[in-house]
Amino acid sequence: MRDSAELAAEADNTLPRRDLPLGAPVPLHACTFAGSPAAAGSGGPTAEPPHSADLMARRTSADLQDLDPREFDRLRRLVGATGGRGDSTIAAMSDEEIARSLGVAVTEGGRTRLLAGAVLLFGRPDALRRHVPNHEAAIQVIGPETGDPGTEMNDFFHWPLLRLAEELLARFRARNPEREIRYELVRTGVPAYSEQAFRELLANALVHRDYEVAGAVHVQWTSEGIEISSPGGFAGSGSPGDPLASRTAAPGLLSPPPVPRSPLLADAFRRAGITDRSGRGIRRAYAAQLRSGLAAPDLRRSTADGVVAVLPTQPADLTFALFALGRAAAGNPLELPDLIVLSTALRDRALRTAEVATLFGCDKDRARQHLSGMLARGLMEIGGDRGTRVWLPSAQVRRALREATAQLRARPAQPAPRPGPGPADREPQAPDPEPRASPG
Structure with a gap:
């Protein structure tokens, strides 16, 4: 097991520095806050706001x-790549x-005052330990025999959030094989787990965790699937009466958007392009999994003390994935309510x-009302x-599924080529003064 001190000490080959529209970046030991034009023109002191629950x-x-100025560059690069x-x-x-x-x-x-969100988004590891001491994340492969983390991957991090999200997503991609399907000239890869679903659930865990509660965000590969857990229960609307908190089969589709525990972090992730601006990350995770013929995320193990989201290990239904691809290619994509109804009815019963x-x-x-709409569009009877x-x-849907099955048999799905993982995102930062031992 390697902790964030060892990982942070390695070179970062993925983030080249470049001149930006407002001038060349400052040296790594400096920060562009002091004496900048924006600071000079920012006006007088601001009134102390009331105590914030965030x-x-x-x-x-x-x-x-x-x-760390490199973290600001990371944000610029993320925005440009979205x-x-x-x-x-x-x-x-x-x-x-x-x-x-x-x-x-x-x-x-x-003078400039920094909020805790600035440290969590852009801070160096030693600053994170001082000012956001409960911040920690781990990625692990859990051995099926013992249920304990194995030697294949068992790493803990105290990195700022954007760097952390990139690292965990890169490791997910390296372990997520795909099979390629094609509808006419449109090709797509059907992964073992939807990348969009993983990204949304990971962002939810990092942004909406309770940073006043001790504990780490864990990403774990288990025999059941990929488990993403975070300290603290559902924020805002996550009450016992909420459809999601009460663990129904799908998120509350007609409920208002959830209230984030930290609007500042949620806005930063949306503006970075990591998540969508609608605040419906769990809905998009459901849709992405179901559209690929995969099992919906499972949140039934969530409690008032922590949120646990599992992307189940289940072979993709390539027939349904090809059917959904054909609908999208024809300009009639299946929305989340359609996906939930059809996948449930096809799997279980009327x-x-x-x-x-x-x-x-x-x-x-x-x-x-929604079922009647599906009836009018020829999806249900x-x-x-x-x-x-x-x-x-x-009958129209059943016929399309039979045709998709015949097409897959005539041309078996092939493994989709995936680019090899690039250099790991390792940056020469200050050593982590307190190495973290592996739990258990």
Whole structure:
């Protein structure tokens, strides 16, 4: 097992520094806050805001030298690589302008004050230990025989969030094989686990964990799948009466967007392009898994003390994945409610309206309204006898699935080529003064 001290001491070959629109980056030992034009024109001192329940919005005694300019460059690079998902205006900002734009730096008494969110997003490891002591993440492969972490991968990190998200996503990609399917001229890879689902659940764990509670975010490969756990229960709407917190089969599709535990961190991840701006990450994780013919994420082990999301190990239903690909290629993609209803009905049984209402976390009238829409679009049909109405996949859907099966048999799905993993994201930072021993 290697901890963040050993990992941080290795060279970073993935983040070349370059001149930016506002000038060349400063040396690694400096920070662009001090004496910058933005700081000079930021105005007078601001009033002390009321105490915030968001730990990331609280003042710290961090010095400006506690922030690493490379992490600001990382954010710029992430925004540039998202294909328009991120906030493109960040690329033209100085480091100080980025921090102020994200709301993690304020001016008081003529000097810059850093909030805890600034340290968590851009801080050096030693600063993270001082100012956000509960921040920690681990990635592990759990041995099926003992249930303990094995020697293959058992690493702990105290890195800033953006670097941490990149590292964990890179390791996920290296362990996630794909099979390629094709609908006419459209090709796509069907992975063992959806990358979008993993990214959304990982971002949820890092952003929405309770940083006032001791414990680490864990990413674990087990015999059951990939388990992502984080300290603290569901934030905001995660109450015992919430559809998701009560562990129904799907997230509350008709409920309002959840309230993030830290709006500052949630906004930073959205502007970096890591997550979507709608605040519906778990919904997108469900849709991504189901659209690829995979099992939906399982959150049934979540409690008031921690959120546990599992991407189950289950062979992909390539027939359904090809059917969904064909719908998308024809301009009629399946939305999350469609995916939930069809995958459940095809896997288990005909569905009653009340069962669909439970899946959606809504009342029967709303469920019936959506089912009627699926009926009009040729996705579902009505069956049953003796006055009992049930909903079944339509003859059109069943025919399309038979055609997809025949196509797969005629041209077996091939492993999709994946680029080899690039150099690991290792940066020459200060050694971690307290190596973390492997648990157990």
